[in-house]
Amino acid sequence: MEKINAVITGVGGYVPDYILTNDEISKMVDTTDEWIMGRIGIKERRILHEEGLGTSYMARKAAKQLMQRTNSQPDEIDLVIVATTTPDYRLPSTASILCERLGLKRAFAFDVQAVCSGFLYALETGANFIRSGNYKKIIVVGAEKMSSIIDYTDRATCPIFGDGAAAFMLEPTTEDLGVMDSVLRTDGKGLPFLHIKAGGSVCTPSYYTLENHMHYIYQEGRTVFKYAVANMANACEAVIERNHLSKDDIDWVIPHQANQRIITAVTQRLEIPTEKVMVNIERYGNTSAATLPLCIWDFEDKLKKGDNLIFTAFGAGFAWGAIYVKWGYDGKKEQ
Ligand code: UT7
Numbered sequence: 251m252e253k254i255n256a257v258i259t260g261v262g263g264y265v266p267d268y269i270l271t272n273d274e275i276s277k278m279v280d281t282t283d284e285w286i287m288g289r290i291g292i293k294e295r296r297i298l299h300e301e302g303l304g305t306s307y308m309a310r311k312a313a314k315q316l317m318q319r320t321n322s323q324p325d326e327i328d329l330v331i332v333a334t335t336t337p338d339y340r341l342p343s344t345a346s347i348l349c350e351r352l353g354l355k356r357a358f359a360f361d362v363q364a365v366c367s368g369f370l371y372a373l374e375t376g377a378n379f380i381r382s383g384n385y386k387k388i389i390v391v392g393a394e395k396m397s398s399i400i401d402y403t404d405r406a407t408c409p410i411f412g413d414g415a416a417a418f419m420l421e422p423t424t425e426d427l428g429v430m431d432s433v434l435r436t437d438g439k440g441l442p443f444l445h446i447k448a449g450g451s452v453c454t455p456s457y458y459t460l461e462n463h464m465h466y467i468y469q470e471g472r473t474v475f476k477y478a479v480a481n482m483a484n485a486c487e488a489v490i491e492r493n494h495l496s497k498d499d500i501d502w503v504i505p506h507q508a509n510q511r512i513i514t515a516v517t518q519r520l521e522i523p524t525e526k527v528m529v530n531i532e533r534y535g536n537t538s539a540a541t542l543p544l545c546i547w548d549f550e551d552k553l554k555k556g557d558n559l560i561f562t563a564f565g566a567g568f569a570w571g572a573i574y575v576k577w578g579y580d581g582k583k584e585q
Contacts, residue, residue, distance in 0.1 A: 256380035256420045257428035257578040262316030263416035263547030264308050265296040265534060272409065279405035286409045291510025295412025295535030297397045304338035306347040308415035309393035313352055316389065319583040320419045324352060328385040330359035331376050333368030333539035336395045337361060348391070366506050366565025368392060368539035370434060370573055376420045377429035391417040392539035399446060401466035410508070412535035416543030423578070427556070432573040433488045440477065440568030443470040478512050478564040483519040485572035486562050493574055497521055499558050506563035507531035507541040516562070538565065551582040
């Protein structure tokens with residue numbers, strides 16, 4: 251029997267219209283456009299600021315576009331996986347809300363929570379369902395309303411994050427294409443350096459936690475930066491070596507968009523020239539689980555069937571990894 255692999259057959263995306271500029275952030279906290287551009291590389295980020303809208307709103311827009319571009323009908327979708335750290339509700343899953351909003355009748359759905367590495371984990375999970383032979387169309391979404399967990403009085407975190415969503419369709423193939431290999435890792439020692447202190451089962455919400463801004467992201471940036479560079483570079487090297495790829499064989503590196511300096515450090519270690527590195531951090535900031543598919547959404551027209559892509563991410567946990575993908579089609583699939 252021929253081996254079945256999971257190939258990406260399309261991408262859809264969505265970012266909110268509202269643009270939060272560095273100049274506006276400079277009015278909220280003691281910072282400057284120069285500092286943010288120089289230290290992080292972000293010019294602006296998108297914010298979903300309409301009241302009553304959550305992550306599933308953006309996920310639905312991205313998934314709708316994906317279904318149009320891949321000519322997929324609601325009753326063809328077998329599974330929906332949503333990578334998110336900013337679910338609409340503590341329960342049920344955002345994926346279940348998305349199923350309803352997309353009118354899916356015979357799918358099952360769940361969320362994956364691995365923060366900035368969520369999309370990597372979700373992509374490999376979805377690929378394995380396809381490889382089982384039992385599933386034909388799987389939607390993998392990365393979607394985040396990071397603005398809902400950011401303290402806009404904290405200059406150390408508020409310039410970094412933005413909102414957005416993007417999604418891939420996974421389908422079976424017997425061609426030598428698709429999600430080829432992954433190196434995924436987790437080290438729980440990262441907890442003190444990047445977390446949200448309250449709102450979970452250890453520290454439930456109270457007036458005290460609200461007054462002390464404990465429902466927002468806390469980060470020791472310098473420590474996270476060091477681990478991010480070393481671990482993303484190591485994961486990429488491991489997956490490149492295991493698949494006997496030379497540096498010249500790699501057409502694109504798609505790094506998590508957390509900091510332009512992290513992206514530069516990782517790709518320099520890998521000796522990958524900047525023209526092969528997808529970067530859109532300047533326009534969207536760090537959209538956590540959405541950064542990787544949003545890069546593909548932006549750069550899709552440049553991709554060719556058979557291109558070798560290395561996706562890599564690092565985030566809270568710590569959780570990180572790299573995935574090797576052979577791209578499935580030429581150019582942009584229009585709506
Ligand atoms: O996606 C999840 C994973 N997260 C990451 O990968 C993020 C990794 N870390 C980073 O990207 C960087 O560490 C940050 C962007 C978060 C911070 O940049 P940094 O160059 O590491 O700055 P720092 O935290 O070491 O702070 C340097 C100085 C400090 O002042 P002092 O103590 O030296 O006087 C900060 O108070 O910069 C100050 N600072 C700012 N100044 C102006 C911190 N934030 C700001 C700001 N504007 N927004």
